[in-house]
Amino acid sequence: MPQNMDSTTEEPTTESIPTTPALERRPLLKALGIGAAVSLGSGLAAGERDNDEIHPNYGYPVQNPSDIPESLQPNHEVQLAGAESAPEPGMPVSLFFFDPIGLHVNSGDIVQFTFNTPDHTVTAYHEAIGFQQRVPAEAPPFSSPIVTQGGAWLYRFDHEGVYDLYCGPHHILGMVMRVVVGDVAEDEYPDYLETPEEIPPFGEEFENLLVQFSDETENVEWVFPTPREIFTTSALDPARIQDEGPVPYSAVRDELADPRAETTTTQ
Numbered sequence: 001m002p003q004n005m006d007s008t009t010e011e012p013t014t015e016s017i018p019t020t021p022a023l024e025r026r027p028l029l030k031a032l033g034i035g036a037a038v039s040l041g042s043g044l045a046a047g048e049r050d051n052d053e054i055h056p057n058y059g060y061p062v063q064n065p066s067d068i069p070e071s072l073q074p075n076h077e078v079q080l081a082g083a084e085s086a087p088e089p090g091m092p093v094s095l096f097f098f099d100p101i102g103l104h105v106n107s108g109d110i111v112q113f114t115f116n117t118p119d120h121t122v123t124a125y126h127e128a129i130g131f132q133q134r135v136p137a138e139a140p141p142f143s144s145p146i147v148t149q150g151g152a153w154l155y156r157f158d159h160e161g162v163y164d165l166y167c168g169p170h171h172i173l174g175m176v177m178r179v180v181v182g183d184v185a186e187d188e189y190p191d192y193l194e195t196p197e198e199i200p201p202f203g204e205e206f207e208n209l210l211v212q213f214s215d216e217t218e219n220v221e222w223v224f225p226t227p228r229e230i231f232t233t234s235a236l237d238p239a240r241i242q243d244e245g246p247v248p249y250s251a252v253r254d255e256l257a258d259p260r261a262e263t264t265t266t267q
């Protein structure tokens with residue numbers, strides 16, 4: 001009996017040898033990329049894109065505007081621009097800006113944002129991104145990546161209303177813009193147009209900080225236009241954007257340079 005037991009336990013150990021090639025097949029499958037092919041077939045993995053779809057959160061970046069497919073040809077274009085000359089005395093110091101800075105589009109229109117200068121984003125004011133939501137309630141939080149210089153980013157504006165946007169790297173320097181989607185009558189204006197105090201002032205914040213940390217900065221003056229100042233110009237009034245079409249950056253800059261010019265006409 002013990003001999004039989006020994007022979008039965010010995011047999012499987014000798015017979016188990018043929019199973020080793022089966023185990024070695026796994027690295028081979030991996031090397032051939034067969035595992036990867038299976039997951040690709042199950043749909044788009046996170047971060048990949050369908051070539052004809054503008055992602056609701058991340059839009060559609062291209063390294064070169066000539067790479068934009070025929071089905072995504074834009075209806076409008078906005079430049080992400082930088083100042084070409086030194087600012088004149090008395091003018092706000094606008095180093096980077098959207099141009100046009102006010103735009104009227106139809107619901108479903110595609111806007112191409114062209115990165116003429118480096119290091120920008122196109123980002124929605126949204127609670128999920130850390131600011132008061134200043135896009136329609138149905139709009140998701142969205143942002144472009146930092147697209148390479150000369151590239152572009154597409155976004156489709158699907159919801160009627162007012163979209164306030166900013167550039168992440170240059171928000172503090174007043175790089176913001178407004179898009180009005182569809183026909184928005186004055187009695188349909190969103191509540192956030194009534195709360196400009198929720199828009200970062202930056203200037204006041206930084207003046208206060210600088211004074212706190214050094215006596216030498218007591219008389220410091222913030223020379224950049226603040227997002228709050230820009231959004232409250234009459235040039236970016238949603239009715240005016242709808243009536244007059246694209247608002248060039250220069251309209252806002254000129255208004256900020258001499259605010260009395262706007263008020264004297266009404267007095």
Ligand SMILES: [Cu+2]
Nearest residue numbers: 096120167170
């Ligand atoms: Cu920027």
